[in-house]
Amino acid sequence: MKKNYKTKKWQLYAAIGVASAVVIGAGAILFFRQPSQSTVIDETPKIVIAKEGTVASSVLLSGTVTAKNEQYVYFDASKGDLEDILVSVGDKVSEGQALVKYSSAEAQATYDAASRAVAKADRHINELNQARKEALSTPAPQSPSAQSPVKDNAESPAAPVAPVAGNSVASIDAQIGDARDARADAVAQLNKAQTQLNATTVLSTLEGTVVEVNRNVSKSPTGTNQVMVHVVSNENLQVKGELSEYNLANLSVGQEVTFTSKVYQDKSWTGKLTYISNYPKSSAEAASTTPGGNTGSKYPYTIDITSEIGELKQGFTVSIEVKNKSKAILVPITSVVMENDKNYVWVLDEQKKAKKVEVGLGNADAENQEITSGLKNGVKVISNPTSSLEEGKEVKADEETN
Numbered sequence: 150m151k152k153n154y155k156t157k158k159w160q161l162y163a164a165i166g167v168a169s170a171v172v173i174g175a176g177a178i179l180f181f182r183q184p185s186q187s188t189v190i191d192e193t194p195k196i197v198i199a200k201e202g203t204v205a206s207s208v209l210l211s212g213t214v215t216a217k218n219e220q221y222v223y224f225d226a227s228k229g230d231l232e233d234i235l236v237s238v239g240d241k242v243s244e245g246q247a248l249v250k251y252s253s254a255e256a257q258a259t260y261d262a263a264s265r266a267v268a269k270a271d272r273h274i275n276e277l278n279q280a281r282k283e284a285l286s287t288p289a290p291q292s293p294s295a296q297s298p299v300k301d302n303a304e305s306p307a308a309p310v311a312p313v314a315g316n317s318v319a320s321i322d323a324q325i326g327d328a329r330d331a332r333a334d335a336v337a338q339l340n341k342a343q344t345q346l347n348a349t350t351v352l353s354t355l356e357g358t359v360v361e362v363n364r365n366v367s368k369s370p371t372g373t374n375q376v377m378v379h380v381v382s383n384e385n386l387q388v389k390g391e392l393s394e395y396n397l398a399n400l401s402v403g404q405e406v407t408f409t410s411k412v413y414q415d416k417s418w419t420g421k422l423t424y425i426s427n428y429p430k431s432s433a434e435a436a437s438t439t440p441g442g443n444t445g446s447k448y449p450y451t452i453d454i455t456s457e458i459g460e461l462k463q464g465f466t467v468s469i470e471v472k473n474k475s476k477a478i479l480v481p482i483t484s485v486v487m488e489n490d491k492n493y494v495w496v497l498d499e500q501k502k503a504k505k506v507e508v509g510l511g512n513a514d515a516e517n518q519e520i521t522s523g524l525k526n527g528v529k530v531i532s533n534p535t536s537s538l539e540e541g542k543e544v545k546a547d548e549e550t551n
Contacts, residue, residue: 192535194546196497199528202479204514208399210469212390212408212452214461216381220354222249224366224375228348229255231366234377240359241383245352248359248378253349260342267339270332277328281321357382360463381463386454388420388467391430391447399512400425400471406452408469413460422471424451477511477519481532485510485518494524495531495538503531503544 224231230252236242361379388408392400404422429446452469454461485508486493493505511519524530531538531546538544 192533192537194495194531194535194538194544195533196529196546197481197484197532199478199480199520199524199526199530201476201526202517203474203476204479204512204517204519207473208392208396208471210390210392210396210450210471212388212450212467212469214386214410214463214465214467215389216357216463217385217387217453218355218357218382220357220378220380221376222351222378222380224377225251226368228345229253230368231377232349234362234364236359236362236378238359238362241357242353242359242380243356244354247350248353248380249351251349253346256342256346256349260339260346263335263339263342266335267332270328270335274325274328274332277321277325281318281325284317284321351378353380355380355382384458386458386461386463387423388452388454388469390450390469392425392450393447394429394445397425397448399473400450404471405455405474406469406471408452408467410461410465410467412462412465416459418454418459418461418467419456420452420454420469422450423453424449426450473512477521478524478526479517480520480524480530482513482516482518484530484532484534486534494520495534496524497529497531497544497546501543501546502541503538505538505540 228251232250232252234249235247242248357380359378360381361376363375363377366375366377400422402422402425406420406422407417408420409417426449428448430449480494484494486495492508492510494508496504496506498504506523508523509521511521513519531544
């Protein structure tokens, strides 16, 4: 029994010894494989040529497919009582087709009264014109002095000759002027009544499909925003959504986009950014917050679809990729150095001497940096600037191909 115990004890010691040797050996290997602190780092400057190109950057958005042209018909109590809605959901309508009809009894009565007023004014003007014509054709009566010879009597004063017909025509002309003014007022009332009568029938402003009908409208003052009919265009679609303030700097009107839908994952469509609002969606939603902090203001945008609509339908949620296709001068991202909040790039002049140039920066990807100012196409740039570089000092460098 003791012999077995001693044997197991030696086996345990042997195992511990082997394990210790393995650990020590591995540590030694790792120690000797570490680079020496005195290893010389290759600081030979490498030269690349600044060239025009595009960084591999894109912005991802989400949006909803909507109708580019649509019409909402709201209940309007000022037009009278609702008489009938003349369409149903799914109906195809043409431009100018009647959609909604209000009760037109009151508007019709107003129109009829205005029409009679115009007709009455016309009759009055015609009567006055006839009277004027008769007055012109009737000879003026002569005065007594014109009918008897004039006597040489100083005591008999000459009676003035009164142009009776002339006075009658002048009076009629004045009445005709007043009658024409009255007719103009009557015509204005008739036009107003015609507009009100026309308004009792609401017409479609576009060719499309009826997607919503609501016949249960309220006449209360709070019911003024009730939609009775909603018509959308059959062909023209667009994408609308909201983008974060952090994307504004990378997006602009006119940029081309590609988007997809989860409904048809194997298909894609193209479009163009046509609108980006200068203002947040609303003051209340300008800076929505989450447990992680402020997500920033949201700005509405619109994309016009430039490809065939195909299977795309209104209401689809789509994922949008806005690719950066603007070209700029590109340099390796490693060539840019910052000093005192300014960005610089080291270049070689014609004498192969180092020169530090202040530059403006644009977008960047994992390899390249856009230069917006300070460099021209074709300039030789040091891609790995080091602290040993000095202004005006000749540089011996290896030229890279890029």
